[in-house]
Amino acid sequence: MLTFIAFFASIALIHILSVRMRIHPFIPLISAAFLYGILSGMGHQAIIAHITSGLGNIFSVLCIIIFSGVTIAEFLKGTKGIERIVNDILVISKSKCSFVPIFSGYLLSIPIMCCITAFVVLNPVIEGLAIKVRAPKKRFVYMLAVGTVISYNLIYPSPVVFVITDTLDIDPFDTLILSIPISALLLIISYCYMRTRIEIIPEKIHTSLRSSIEAWIPIIIPISLILLGIIVDNQTLKFFGNVNVALLIGVAISLLISHGRLPADEITASLKRSSERAGRILLDLCGAGALGEVIAHSNFLNDVFELLGTSSVPLLLFVFLIAAFIQTAQGSRVVTAIVASGMVKDLACMETVFMICAGTFVISYVSDPYFWLVKQDSSMKEVVKYYTLPLALAGLVVLACTIIFL
Numbered sequence: 495m496l497t498f499i500a501f502f503a504s505i506a507l508i509h510i511l512s513v514r515m516r517i518h519p520f521i522p523l524i525s526a527a528f529l530y531g532i533l534s535g536m537g538h539q540a541i542i543a544h545i546t547s548g549l550g551n552i553f554s555v556l557c558i559i560i561f562s563g564v565t566i567a568e569f570l571k572g573t574k575g576i577e578r579i580v581n582d583i584l585v586i587s588k589s590k591c592s593f594v595p596i597f598s599g600y601l602l603s604i605p606i607m608c609c610i611t612a613f614v615v616l617n618p619v620i621e622g623l624a625i626k627v628r629a630p631k632k633r634f635v636y637m638l639a640v641g642t643v644i645s646y647n648l649i650y651p652s653p654v655v656f657v658i659t660d661t662l663d664i665d666p667f668d669t670l671i672l673s674i675p676i677s678a679l680l681l682i683i684s685y686c687y688m689r690t691r692i693e694i695i696p697e698k699i700h701t702s703l704r705s706s707i708e709a710w711i712p713i714i715i716p717i718s719l720i721l722l723g724i725i726v727d728n729q730t731l732k733f734f735g736n737v738n739v740a741l742l743i744g745v746a747i748s749l750l751i752s753h754g755r756l757p758a759d760e761i762t763a764s765l766k767r768s769s770e771r772a773g774r775i776l777l778d779l780c781g782a783g784a785l786g787e788v789i790a791h792s793n794f795l796n797d798v799f800e801l802l803g804t805s806s807v808p809l810l811l812f813v814f815l816i817a818a819f820i821q822t823a824q825g826s827r828v829v830t831a832i833v834a835s836g837m838v839k840d841l842a843c844m845e846t847v848f849m850i851c852a853g854t855f856v857i858s859y860v861s862d863p864y865f866w867l868v869k870q871d872s873s874m875k876e877v878v879k880y881y882t883l884p885l886a887l888a889g890l891v892v893l894a895c896t897i898i899f900l
Contacts, residue, residue, distance in 0.1 A: 505822060599616060818889070835850055
């Protein structure tokens with residue numbers, strides 16, 4: 495049971511370095527990877543090999559996705575596309591406009607392919623709306639964050655669902671039949687938990703049909719290509735419907751639109767900012783990938799299944815617990831998906847997919863980089879109440895729906 499000791503020691507180290515010393519997440523995650531490997535009895539050369547392998551695996555899987563998503567978001571921000579999208583949502587929502595913060599986060603997290611990036615881009619807009627209607631700004635921010643995570647953890651083609659279905663060889667289109675209604679249920683529950691009595695007035699911005707189309711195109715076209723690649727049995731469409739290719743097309747469209755609206759210097763600056771932001775996100779994810787790879791190549795899984803042999807807990811419930819443990823340890827939802835799905839390949843089925851998805855919601859606490867991004871000037875108590883707990887509740891709801899309907 496050395497792996498369990500190593501596991502919780504790694505969590506403790508991440509907590510100390512992140513909370514007490516406020517060190518950038520990459521260092522705590524890499525340090526925890528080394529500590530886990532040493533305490534679990536892994537050979538020194540094997541530790542280094544698995545850490546570097548974990549770094550490389552995450553980079554190869556997510557580099558194009560993250561860079562493309564961040565770049566599209568940056569150009570949408572520069573051309574005021576984000577404001578137009580949110581304004582369109584406000585106009586459409588009318589009497590239900592207090593639903594906008596959580597719904598806009600849910601909506602944009604899908605094409606942007608990163609819940610953190612969607613939050614960073616939308617945060618100024620949502621905060622501005624809160625100030626305009628004298629609503630609690632932080633409440634809007636928490637609703638935005640939770641909305642981005644709901645779609646990111648459940649709706650294909652997000653990296654989380656992409657990784658799980660690809661590893662388990664499950665048709666991703668089949669997951670949408672259940673993930674869409676479950677995510678809608680989570681939106682309603684989370685909204686009821688965090689809502690505040692306000693009346694949002696649409697942004698007073700200059701808009702037109704053309705500007706709205708230009709704002710939506712970089713999002714709609716990649717999503718359409720991805721869906722066509724899933725639905726239509728055509729090799730050309732499958733190529734253009736590949737997540738990486740579709741998002742690069744979205745980048746190209748963003749560049750074309752920006753050339754007509756922004757000066758060359760601003761376009762260059764936007765590309766530089768998006769590269770820097772994507773690099774920071776990838777650095778955190780790669781650090782988490784290193785920890786996940788070390789855990790995956792230790793005896794952790796064997797110890798878990800040995801525990802299963804002496805327990806009456808159903809097998810699929812342990813899939814959820816494995817995902818929850820990994821999520822708690824290293825904070826990256828994508829890495830949780832990669833490691834957990836790799837561990838339970840022999841249990842591949844639709845129930846396994848959603849058990850892992852449920853586990854990626856819990857526990858989003860000190861090892862989760864998003865936790866610190868959302869926290870900013872808030873107290874620990876407040877961010878736990880309006881970020882950690884709603885996501886934990888969402889995970890339990892997904893778990894319950896999986897048990898009942900699958």
